[in-house]
Amino acid sequence: MTNENRFNFNDALLTALFGTPSRKNTIDRLGIVCPVFPDEELRKSAVILCERIKKMDDFSWTALCKMAK
Structure with missing residues (x-):
């Protein structure tokens, strides 16, 4: 079973x-x-990432986005 909450390569690339x-x-x-x-x-x-982003709060997203870049 895979961890759906894990940030994988495609997620980092899209971000x-x-x-x-x-x-x-x-x-x-x-x-x-x-x-x-x-x-x-x-x-x-991309669709899955979009749905996951919708569930995040703004602070968590901003931190994750900065780490990916």
Whole structure:
């Protein structure tokens, strides 16, 4: 069984590319780019990351975003 709360390589990649310190802006950006990813696995990772970000508080997201960049 995998840990769904673990921050994996795809999460870090997506955060580095599209993440901002603002959770709302990051969610908006991921919502725009998710449907156009050609790789199914990356698309699925982006959707899952977006849902996980929605559940985070602003402080946790800002810290995680800074660590990923």
